[in-house]
Amino acid sequence: MAVTWKINSMDRDVKQGDKADVVTTIHWTASDIDSDGVSTGSSYGSVGVTLGSQSFIAYADIKESDAIQWAKDALGEDEVKRIEDGIASQIAEQKTPTTVIIAPN
Numbered sequence: 001m002a003v004t005w006k007i008n009s010m011d012r013d014v015k016q017g018d019k020a021d022v023v024t025t026i027h028w029t030a031s032d033i034d035s036d037g038v039s040t041g042s043s044y045g046s047v048g049v050t051l052g053s054q055s056f057i058a059y060a061d062i063k064e065s066d067a068i069q070w071a072k073d074a075l076g077e078d079e080v081k082r083i084e085d086g087i088a089s090q091i092a093e094q095k096t097p098t099t100v101i102i103a104p105n
Helices: 064-075 077-095
Strands: 004-016 019-033 040-048
Touching: 004 064, 019 064, 019 077, 040 064, 040 077, 064 077
Parallel strands: none
Antiparallel strands: 004 019, 019 040
């Protein structure tokens, strides 16, 4: 199992200082599917990003891999691990439930 990160959309400022089309927020989804092809887990969120020290890339030229890395960097290692561990927990819960819903008769 490996969590896959995808970018759903990005917010941008048309102009920020002397730069144009500057990404300010990244909306992401992280998901995984177990080898059984049935059990899945996912998480969705948004994170603000700033120009920082990396080379500037205009909105139209951003690759998804760039945006994923920016989002993960903005979230931080601990939060990325928490998200990925949460997805693994969702899959584990589906495979071996610890809670069962019983409908009344």
